Amino acid sequence: MTIGVIAIVLVIYFTGLFFWAQYLKNNSIVDIAWGLGFVIVAVTGYLVMPEPTMASKVTLVLVSVWGLRLALHLAKRNIGKGEDYRYVNMRKRWGTKHAKLKAYLNVFVLQGVLLMIVSLPILLVMTGSSDSFSWWNFIGIGIWLLGFGYEVIGDYQLTQFKKDPTNKGKLLTTGLWSTTRHPNYFGESLLWWGIFLVTLNEGRNLWGIIGPLVITLLLLFVSGVPLLEKKYKDRPDFKLYAKKTAKFVPFIGKKGQ
Numbered sequence: 001m002t003i004g005v006i007a008i009v010l011v012i013y014f015t016g017l018f019f020w021a022q023y024l025k026n027n028s029i030v031d032i033a034w035g036l037g038f039v040i041v042a043v044t045g046y047l048v049m050p051e052p053t054m055a056s057k058v059t060l061v062l063v064s065v066w067g068l069r070l071a072l073h074l075a076k077r078n079i080g081k082g083e084d085y086r087y088v089n090m091r092k093r094w095g096t097k098h099a100k101l102k103a104y105l106n107v108f109v110l111q112g113v114l115l116m117i118v119s120l121p122i123l124l125v126m127t128g129s130s131d132s133f134s135w136w137n138f139i140g141i142g143i144w145l146l147g148f149g150y151e152v153i154g155d156y157q158l159t160q161f162k163k164d165p166t167n168k169g170k171l172l173t174t175g176l177w178s179t180t181r182h183p184n185y186f187g188e189s190l191l192w193w194g195i196f197l198v199t200l201n202e203g204r205n206l207w208g209i210i211g212p213l214v215i216t217l218l219l220l221f222v223s224g225v226p227l228l229e230k231k232y233k234d235r236p237d238f239k240l241y242a243k244k245t246a247k248f249v250p251f252i253g254k255k256g257q
Contacts (some may be wrong), residue, residue, distance in 0.1 A: 002048045002127045007116065009044050013037060014112040018104050027091075027107050028084035034111065035070030038063050041119045045126030054133040055125050055201040062144050062195055063122060066151075073155055086227065118192070118215045121208030125199035132201050140197025147190030150176060150250075154183030171232070173241050179250035181241065185224045186248055189216040220248060 013033075021027045042063040046056055078084070087107070094102045116123075157175040161167050176183040192212040199205050219225060225248060232238040246253030 002045055003123055005048050006041055006044050006119075006123065009040060010037065010112050010116065013040060014108045015104075018108040021103070021108075022100060026083040027087040027103050028078065030107055030111055031084065032071050032074045032078065034115070035067035035074070037067075037112070037115045038119060038122070039067035039071075041115070042067075042122050042126070045122060049126050051129065051131075053125070053128060053131045053201065055128070055130075055137060055199055058133075058137070058141065058198050059122055059125050059195060062141070062191075062198065066144075066148060066191060069152065077159070114214070114218070118211045120211040121192075121196045121199040121205065122211075124205040124208045125201065128202050128205065130202045134201070137198050137201060140194045140200070142194070143197060144191045144194030147187045147192070147194055150187030150190065151184045152187070154187060158184070171235075171237050171241055173245070176250075178245060180246045180248060180253060182219075182225050182228070182248060183250070185219045186250065189219055189248075192216070 014030075014037075017030060017033050021029050042060045046052060046060045049056060090103075090106070091099065094106075154176045157177060158172055161172040180186050189212070192215050196208050196212045199208050229247075243255060246255055248254070
């Protein structure tokens with residue numbers, strides 16, 4: 001029942017976003033909605049479950065803090081700047097025939113499906129009954145804190161860097177950005193592994209590992225790292241940066257292109 005309710009709520013959420021995006025002529029608002037979608041999943045699951053558990057309470061807090069922070073950060077960064085270049089390129093590829101249907105299916109429905117898959121640890125803990133909370137759950141909180149810190153500090157350092165007009169056209173290669181070329185993406189991946197450990201209070205919740213695996217693969221090979229690396233790959237300063245800086249995992253990750 002809980003999963004069914006969450007699925008219905010997400011269908012309504014992403015369909016409403018689709019219509020709002022068509023009104024704005026800006027499909028990239030879905031980026032802002034991504035983090036909020038996980039908050040909706042966590043809140044809905046928590047409200048529907050008969051007896052909240054310690055793991056479900058902690059999960060609700062961690063997911064809400066992350067999702068709201070991400071949504072606010074992206075809203076502040078993106079609102080008023082028009083549609084992101086990725087979505088502009090999508091429109092060009094689609095052409096005019098059935099463009100709105102393609103946008104609904106390829107952007108909003110797809111994001112909803114991916115969100116449900118990544119949310120698997122949340123869905124499992126919100127449909128569980130065990131109130132146990134073990135040492136590895138506490139380790140999960142620690143991993144979440146590390147990942148959240150990497151994402152937040154990385155975003156902050158980049159924002160401050162871009163505020164300085166003398167940095168226009170330059171690459172940020174200091175701070176956390178000297179440890180990995182994508183501290184915000186690495187942080188997001190890591191915190192989801194933390195959430196998985198927090199939700200692992202029952203054996204059946206091992207299936208939740210699919211969530212962090214999927215988000216890590218998406219960030220590494222689909223929607224995160226590859227797009228930015230492609231954008232900068234021909235720049236001499238990026239090539240030099242890539243040679244001495246880990247691609248994803250700080251310090252020990254693969255260097256070069």
